[in-house]
Amino acid sequence: MGSLWTALEPLLPKVQKPARYIGLEDGSQRPDPQPGQVGWLMMYPDTYEIGLPNQGLQILYEIVNERPDAYAERSYAPWVDLEALMRQRNVPLFSVDTHRAAADFDLIAFNLSAELTYTNVLNCVDLAGVPVRSADRRAEHPLVAVGGHCTYNPEPIADFVDIVVLGDGEEVVSEITEVVREWKTGGRTDGSRENVLRALAQVPGVYVPSLYDAEFDGERLVGIFPRFPDVPEIVEKRTIADLGQWPYPRNQLVPLTEVVHDRLNVEVFRGCTRGCRFCQAGMITRPVRERPAEQVRSMVQSGLRRTGYDEVALTSLSTADFSGIEAVVADTVNDPLNCGQVSVSLPSLRVDAFTVGVAAQIQKARRTGLTFAPEAGTWRMRQVINKLIREEDLYGAVESAYSQGWRRMKLYFLTGLPTETDEDTLGIAELAKNCVELGRAHHKNPSVTVSLGGFVPKPFTPFQWFGQNTPVELQRKIGLVRDATKHSKGVQLKWHDPKATLIEGIMSRGDRRLCPVIEDVWRHGGTFQEWSEHFDHRLWVDTMAAHGLSVDWYVHRHRTEDEVFGWDHLSAGLHRDFLWQDWRDALDHLGLEDCRWTPCYDCGACTGYGIEHVVASAVPPAGGSQGTGQDRSSGGDVPVRLGVKPIAVGAP
């Protein structure tokens, strides 16, 4: 188990950004593996800059390294320049911590956050010197594991992975370690691979695709059935009940070279019950589990001291919903030890919960970017997707931001949503123009960047029955917004390539028949498909056709109520009839209130697992209307100046 560093070192002067491959981060560990210890290689299937900040992998890296019977290191997909040199000189995939060969680990565990990284998974497994198909692996090969949001439909990569882990990894990573340790102790003899996979299938939250058969009737999926009686028919996701018990990462990695989200990140809660119907994350991570505010404070404080960062992000799916968010922000910004130099960023700021108080606190230090996500251009459309932000909510938030000194903001929108009309699409342009208008009262050159993404229906959401828009239709809608904002000074439009949206759509709700497609695209050099300079739409479409598969059938077709999905044998706790009812409600423009502060709808996420929402505050936060009809002043009146008359944020 020697280090590959001496083989790698002469290659690094020849590649871009060699610091991606050297490790040495503050917080990194250099394990000294002992016989019998289980080795995990935590792998992100994209570049170091994208992968390093991944909090899931960092959490598991620490938990495994705290175990006496295991160790963990990290790896990221080498960029194409280094990959070419590695293949030429026969240097296999390596860890960045000690530059150990990937194949020397017992498990290679990938985080899957984006469908377009699937071909990189195959490439990394191949670079490790491991057969890409699980059926071809033997006892001497590592187990290939995947976790993360994409695993709620792992069927398109079923042939390539040994185990799939659903849900929170904090507890299950240890249970898997124990099973693999037994396998190691038994000597990993010939034929023992099947045994360890059978044993892993008994661990709740672990899905072993090779132990299931997918049955088809023509194009139609009949079902995915276990091949053995001891293998569970339904695999349930894992959920940790109390985030306060898992204050990880304790030592967040501080990269030497610049990465995305290059700051201290502290997760303030997991889960979201806002119920936005397009949002898979909000559906599959329920229930809401807040971290105790005191723990957030201490993680922020000790994290800033240790890392030397001058920015901290309080992360979650909707951070302004965190009970006591204003106090935590104020404590951080006003901490004299931070010398007034620390800024706080709140990703995923909800428009209706944005308060002047929070904004004022943040801007004491450096002002970070402001991003709001109204998601749709009209009230009607926002009712369909259950993102119940009134125009006044948005304008109130934008007005307060401008009055606090921001000049630029970003607005996120989706297009291609169910029932979307051209009026809805054009509403995006209207909102953006009105926001710029509001800014003119405060600044000479206010600017609003509109970021427009094509909607991809996801498993375990109420929109899983919806047929995705074609690239032509998405392009037309983008064109509508572009034309409507062309002459508007101050509005910048950015959009996601509809062709990439199409390929994401194939895999989002695809099945096992896509495995050969993914393998072929990879064999034809289709890696780094998340990168526009490498994305090859033609290659995907041609490969689908070569395998006799219809893009239209996978992506654009509306599903019926009785359709069997390729993820029906997996469970995020959500009842299928709850999702179907929510889909019907969407088509009827019916909003659904946030269940944190209203009675339960029995979606299944809490009751199924015997856990509950963990929320410190019994009242919704200021501005948290979400169409609940609740007394929105209960979170505290927040005066905003809109024009000359002071009003409350979000007040009608």
Added chain:
Amino acid sequence: MTAPVPFRIRVRFSKLGKVRFLGHRDLARVWERALRKAALPVAYSEGFSPRPRLSFGLALSTAYESLGEYLDIDTWEMWPDLAAVPGRLSACLPEGIDVTAACAVSRSEPSLQQAVTSCTWLIDIVDISAADLGAVVDRALAAPTLMLERERKGNTVTDDLRPQVVALDVVGPTPTGARLHAELGTQPRTLRPSELLAALEPPLEEALVSRTHQWTTSDGARREILPLDATHPMHVGERAS
């Protein structure tokens, strides 16, 4: 107009091992974090996005090692106990970056960019014997000029590098080849080891390159910007003897 920042601390540091692959811009960010971790006060620039006021000397190419890198740090308050600063900062820096000296310098001292007149380099060449390398060096030093064609601002220019070569000799063999010692001028512009090698006959390719010293000239005498025993508060100018 704002008042000028009164104090400047100059530190010398090394960059050795894996961390040699860290680029110059990333190194600056590593330093910003290290200073915050060490809780040493630093003056910030004004404006919308204030940054610590740090000025680096001559940039070191990515993948080169160094025993003599320099950084000037502006501060509103003099740091206490400069003798403890190298240890305190090294503990906050990544493995391979170690602070070896720290000194207060007068704000009237020339900047590092202006002060440095030459650098000493050790340059490893693989697959060559010390004798063959010696012959290449002798040829280069015996020739009246050492011409190199290079691209500068889109134009091809031909320069004579010879006046910039202060010293050039062979240190001896290495397990994989031989090692050159070179002192190369930095004014009016820096001569890089890779440029020197490209101008040799035949042109050579560098393996590991290390900067060992950066020199300045005062009153006709060559001296190091900060010698390794320079950790005490004193103006560099006063120390020159």
